[in-house]
Amino acid sequence: MSNESSLRSRLFADYGMFFVLAVLASLFSFLTYKEQHPTGSDAGRQVAEIVEESREGPLHVMIVARGTAEDREFTSAAREGLASNGVTVVAVVNGEPRDVRLEVERLSEDGQSVDLIVANDVASRWTVYDRIPELKMTPRVTPRPYYGADFLKxxxxxxxxxxxxxxxxxxxxxxxxxxxxxxxxxxxxxxxxxxxxxxxxxxxxxxxxxxxxxxxxxxxxxxxxxxxxxxxxxxxxxxxxxxxxxxxxxxxxxxxxxxxxxxxxxxxxxxxxxxxxxxxxxxxxxxxxxxxxxxxxxxxxxxxxxxxxxxxxxxxxxxxxxxxxxxxxxxxxxxxxxxxxxxxxxxxxxxxxxxxxxxxxxxxxxxxxxxxxxxxxxxxxxxxxxxxxxxxxxxxxxxxxxxxxxxxxxxxxxxxxxxxxxxxxxxxxxxxxxxxxxxxxxxxxxxx
Amino acid sequence: MRRLDCCSLLLISLVWMGCGKGESSGPRGTDVGSTGESVTIKGTIGYSALTLTNPFFKVIADTMTEEALKHGYELIVVSGERDVKTQADQIDDFIVKGVAAIILNPCDSKSIGPAIKRANEKGIPVFTNDLAYDGKDAKVVCHVATDNLQGGRLAGDAMVLMLKETGGDVAVLHFPQAESCQLRVKGFTEKLAAHNAVDGNPQINIVSTLDGGGAREEGFTAAKDALGANQDLAAIFAINDPSAQGARAYLESVGKEDQVRIIGFDGFITGKQAILEGKIVCDPIQFPDQIGAITIEMIVKHFDGDDVEPEILIPSELYYKADAEADPALQQKE
Missing domain, CATH: 1.10.3470 (ABC transporter involved in vitamin B12 uptake, BtuC)
Structure with missing residues (x-):
């Protein structure tokens, strides 16, 4: 048996389990590979661009996300991006679905309409929009998803x-x-x-x-x-x-x-x-x-x-x-x-x-x-x-x-x-x- | 040669594990196809149960899975195994997965706090049922549980009904660590005091309150101690079915089952069976299916933007032998 192969067999005997760990990690990376939804300031800027690309006239936009630090970055970046493109941001909500309802109630009292909702993925899945007649048909724009493994985050x-x-x-x-x-x-x-x-x-x-x-x-x-x-x-x-x-x-x-x-x-x-x-x-x-x-x-x-x-x-x-x-x-x-x-x-x-x-x-x-x-x-x-x-x-x-x-x-x-x-x-x-x-x-x- | 064998063994096991995953990982992507029609999935909800070996929590889990699917949510169920670290780790895994909401039966009312706080920081709403979080730092949107105070009052009413002609000595098998049991005993004592306060009523006195551990063995011992100190004991109120059944076992062993009658609490299947057999007089019963269904209802309300009450208590009902005889769940068993 050559020197090299004896070393290899010793490594395998001693740390064969390390190999198992590596295989497990790859397995779970593969199994948890799925759509990921960005939030934060990059996602905010991106979503402003998406709106700009498809815009055909003046728009009244409401921005919605949760109250977390990352989501606040998202809303403020989106607001800045939209405002610099000349889009009117009528409301920004950082909070819970309930806050969306209260905000819309306030807007409709002022006679303000909303043409488009900009939200991150989580906030866009809230069911609150379907409950409010004014928002039911309003389109929602979210940042583009990317692919990644939950395990490797x-x-x-x-x-x-x-x-x-x-x-x-x-x-x-x-x-x-x-x-x-x-x-x-x-x-x-x-x-x-x-x-x-x-x-x-x-x-x-x-x-x-x-x-x-x-x-x-x-x-x-x-x-x-x-x-x-x-x-x-x-x-x-x-x-x-x-x-x-x-x-x-x-x-x-x-x-x-x-x-x-x-x-x-x-x-x-x-x-x-x-x-x-x-x-x-x-x-x-x-x-x-x-x-x-x-x-x-x-x-x-x-x-x-x-x-x-x-x-x-x-x-x-x-x-x-x-x-x-x-x-x-x-x-x-x-x-x-x-x-x-x-x-x-x-x-x-x-x-x-x-x-x-x-x-x-x-x-x-x-x-x-x-x-x-x-x-x-x-x-x-x-x-x-x-x-x-x-x-x-x-x-x-x-x-x-x-x-x-x-x-x-x-x-x-x-x-x-x-x-x-x-x-x-x-x-x-x-x-x-x-x-x-x-x-x-x-x-x-x-x-x- | 033997290296090869080790390799093949490993490979086989990994393939097996991979297959296991495939079967149980449930619906992926955005469509739920199991009911035939395609519903857009609005998100997943993570539920960490106290334990799944107790049928009570299994019923809650199954009801919630069903109800969640009706509303377009997928429920992931894990078991905290009564270990708060395991549960805290599961909450972290839920956060990584990016669930829409988290439901918990806290394995410890206080030390689960830091994990709930981490979910709060990520903007994930947390709901509890049956067991509550007891602390100020973290935020729970809504807690759903049995109205234990009202249930205790029902037990008190049943006791008064049973002993109002004769009066008599009563023992309580307590489980003072649990807040729910403190409420049950409080409601029970209130009703007895109200009865005793009326002039001319034969007195019903609580002569001893012992820790029945909420378990069969300890209920047995506690009943023994209670009867040892009070030979004329007329009745026992046990804060749950296992301790009631332990007490009954002791009474049978000394031939006193006709002298001392028992009122329990919970109304799980073994308790109902004992009521059917006349071993327990009656139970204020809990409704785990309602607890599960209302929890999901509250989550749906939360995402609908409605105001959600911070606490919802589900009233208990008294369950006697006549109810047991008409209960389809018990008929099936025979």
Whole structure:
């Protein structure tokens, strides 16, 4: 085998999932390719030109669009364009269908007629015109549509990254735990607990008027609490040799119960604006949670591939006994891994609370399953010893892209669940086939 | 060789997924052809339900799909799965799709606010039904729900009718977290107080109010606690059918089902069945089909430029055994 082809096969084995992600992205770009309707100032100027091209005499025009910032740009550009061509603009409506009705009522009181309606696509589809006798026959002019994919809109791509950021952040810790052949079922409940405890602390020490110092203390406090509970999981697993599945299952119940107790089952929304910046703010147009995710993945990747701790983690997952005999500090490493996993779940919870502007004990429901799915689809083996942090990032994105794509293509919610289950199964299947190719060989040789 | 196998596996799965899409993506373009005649589509409406496993929301979803199509709108239904982040993500996806309007059953009355605000900023009108948004920052055009206060009053009337000759002790199985249930209990208590205020009337006293969790298991436990403290209990008012059925299960297990009679709430199919079997005396019932139909009506009114009331409450009605015997929905089941 030549050097080049061995490199290629290694790339495929390591990042085959990246190829899947690319295929999915193209698939959804294709499926969501449809007519797009422009708004904003360019569309406003364009529509003024369209009117000018077909105009045969003086015209009384009404311009209609919604009240959003973009739509206001559309109406003002259209008005300017029309006015410079000498067209009379009798009314401009920026608002709701109701405002159109009120405006027309006012115009007809003044005895003013409308020959033409200029609107963007959304406003032209309102049914209000059909209800008003004066407007029923009035022609409507809209900007020319263009073709494009909903999936590839920058707002959608950023949205997908933002939607997956919290799962992806928690999945870093989960990857480390699963590489050691363990599991952490408590992350979902820790998300709820961190969200509730941070929100509660901030509400009790000032509420809506809390200072930034209080907010920072609340954020750190929430993460620290989950860090401690993660360490507790670690102690149970290492010192008392309990199976991680049971320990973290117990923690899942306890943390959820605690979150409900602390909040009396209600959401805590009396929080200051400064708290919302962490999850809701943007830096250079990209939401903060996405930056946080990128930063943590860089750190996670270096930790797992370039440091002694990373090698210890893989060694324990490969063969715990062998690792112990060759001098790996197994207990300390495991303790660290569960602590990090708890802390990242806490961080996820605080970011979520900040994004949703409240802390609620119902947050984080079934997140452990979303996160484990991302790790497994990303190629980490549940048997331990194998897996990559960047693979998990790709796994998280595969799931997020499928969910987003299915929402954009109107897939029935029950079918969405079937597809997501199928993807998870496929992830595990590919992982197993990669490690045990003899199964496939046997299957095919029997038939042939 | 094995690389090839992996590739073919992937390919097959993707083709399968692609096919799934094709079938379910529904009408594309500008014409709706499913009813035979061609109607110009005026836009799509996105609906994120609290959950679709509860038949109540499934009825709302199905009614709205039908009604929306009649008016030339296509309804896209997704399920928030009771998780507010999932629901917020779905709202963002609706915004990307450029839907004409959004309908929600908020998975959390407060933390859904930021997502509604994002829809407001894009000029997309938001409607809620059954569950309301509780906050000031975001704007909901109209909320459609059952009149729970009036429903609670009906339950109170039914209780007075049942106990006016004898008087007696009553327990309430509450679910205090939900605002709807607070209204139901408020209406119920009002009617009992009005009865007790008349001189010479035998007194009907609420001797205990317990959290029945709105669920069967917790209703069972709450009924046990209520009866343990008050041996002479004459009746129970449960704020929904599952907790009423849990209470009934406990009463049957200790042979007290003839002493303590139960009034529930909701009137979903299992509750109606229980009324037919005489396990629950009566229910003020809700009408999910009306909730769905009126929500669509309000959206149509909004786009017609009419004034839309910010809140529309649909009155409840009492449903007794006689109603159950005449109910075609229950006849079909047998």
């Amino acid at each position: 920058s707002s959608n791509l950023i949205g997908v990254a933002n939607q997956t950021a919290i799962y992806a952040i928690i999945a870093i810790g989960m990857t480390m735990v699963i590489v050691t052949a363990g599991i952490d079922l408590s992350v979902g409940s820790l998300v709820a607990l961190a969200a509730v405890s941070s929100a509660l602390f901030i509400r009790e020490s000032g509420g809506v008027d809390a200072s930034s110092a209080v907010v920072i203390a609340g954020v750190i406090g929430g993460i620290l609490l989950c860090c401690l509970l993660g360490a507790f999981n670690g102690v149970m697993v290492t010192v008392f040799q309990l199976p991680p599945f049971i320990v973290t299952l117990a923690m899942m119940m306890m943390a959820s119960g605690l979150a409900f107790r602390l909040s009396s089952g209600r959401s805590i929304a009396e929080l200051p604006e400064s708290f919302f910046a962490l999850g809701g703010g943007r830096l250079m147009g990209v939401p903060n949670p996405v930056w946080l995710m990128v930063g943590l993945y860089v750190v996670g990747h270096i930790l797992m591939s370039r440091t002694v701790l990373g090698r210890y983690i893989y060694a324990i997952g490969g063969n715990e006994e062998a690792a112990r005999l060759s001098g790996v500090p197994v207990k300390r490493t495991l303790l660290a891994v569960y602590t990090v996993c708890g802390a990242l779940a806490g961080l996820g919870g605080v970011v979520l609370a900040s994004q949703l502007e409240a802390g609620d004990p119902k947050f984080g429901d079934k997140y452990e399953l979303h996160v484990i799915a991302a790790v497994v689809v990303g190629g980490t083996s549940l048997m331990g010893g194998q897996g990559k942090v960047l693979g998990t990032l790709i796994g998280a994105f595969i799931i997020a892209v499928i969910k987003n794509g299915m929402n954009l293509t109107n897939v029935d919610p029950f079918n969405q669940k079937i597809v997501l289950g199928g993807v998870l199964l496929l992830g595990v299947l590919i992982d197993t086939m990669k490690r045990r190719p003899e199964i496939l060989t046997r299957l095919f040789s029997q038939r042939g």
